[in-house]
Amino acid sequence: MHFVIHAIDHPDSLTGRLAHRADHRKRIEVLLNEGRLVTAGPLPNKVEADPNISGFSGSLIIADFPDEASARAWADTDPYVLNGIYAQIRVYPYLQTFSASPSNSAEAIN
Template identity: 45%
Template sequence: MWYVIYSDDVENSLPLRKTTRPAHLARIQQLVDQGRVLVAGPCPAIDSEDPGEAGFSGSVVIAEFDSLAEAQTWADTDPYMLAGVYARVTVKPFKKVLP
């Protein structure tokens, strides 16, 4: 089943994001390589493709897992979560309808 993982950043997360980004992306790439990612990306803190120093307010990953518990465990052990980039993570089942 698909699960949406929505993560809220702590204030001024950009320096932590920059140092932890390679590990975070490598972990998501493993899911991509397994064909388990529908979409993933950050949420800019301002209305801009490149928010610059404004940074990001969070991230969204929609990926396939065997259960809500597995998705939650994956989210809880994300490098951004472990490094303190994320203040909180919400994981919910997701039903893809369109397209």
């Protein structure tokens, strides 16, 4: 089943995000390579050309997990959690009703 992982950053977390970004992305790439990832990305604080200027309020990940406990365990071991970037994580079951083609964005920011 799909689950939404909605993470909320601590204020002024940009420096920590950048320091742990590679490890955070590696875990998401595993989900992608396993065919379990629906979407993932950061939630910018403002709409601007370079979101690294004002930072991020959190992240959103939608992926397939066997159950809610597995989704929660995966989220709780994210480098952004372990290194204090995320202040809170919420996990919700998700039923995908519609799907659009993926974005043409070549590079994720978070």
